[in-house]
Amino acid sequence: MQVLQVQLTVEPDPAEVGRARRWARSRLAKSGVAPEEPLVETLVLIISELVTNAVVHTGCPAVLRMLFSVGSSGPSRGTxxxxxxxxxTRPPLPRCAASDEMGGRGLELVDGLADRWGWQPEGAGKRIWCEVDRAAPALGGRGTDGRVVRVTG
Structure with a gap:
């Protein structure tokens, strides 16, 4: 099994968020992920949130990467x-936004949609990452014990 990595440089401009979403859809389609697969919307929303955070909170260019397993017949059902x-170098800080606030929910959304996420130092900056398991349905929420619960549509 090989891992396909694609990346896009994102400038510190809010217009780049829409470009990153379009790029992600295009790369997923070219990699054999069907547009109707729920995974596409989940990944596009996650990418939108993470790129928005980079653009709004750092004022620096960023690099967006997507990595997925590819078998001989196309993308696998992996992560x-x-x-x-x-x-x-500023770490991402999840926060609880008040109900009347316009922003502040990005990492909360990522936490709810991704199977795993975190961050780590990278060079003179940082890398925020998340993983979505393709085999699991992309809809869900958190159970009373805090674990992610997946539901089928």
Whole structure:
């Protein structure tokens, strides 16, 4: 099994968020992920949130990467990894936004949609990553014990 990695440099401009979403859809389609697969919308939302955070909170260019397993017949049902690396050393800080606030929910959304996420130092900056397991349905929420619960549509 091989891992396919694609990446896009994102400038510190809010217009780049839409470009990153379009790029992600295009790369997923070219990699054999069907547009109607729920995974596509999940990944595009995660990418939108992570790129928005990089653009809004760092003022630095960033690199968006998608990595997924590819077998001889195309993408496998394995894990898709999304990474956003930037030159800011400031760690991502999840917060609880008040109900009347316009922002502040990005990492909460990533936490709810991704199977795993985290961050680590990278060079002079950091890399925020998340993973979505393709075999699991992409809809769900958290159970009373805090674990991610998946539901089928």
């Amino acid at each position: 898709v990894r999304v990474e956003v690396a930037d030159a800011s």
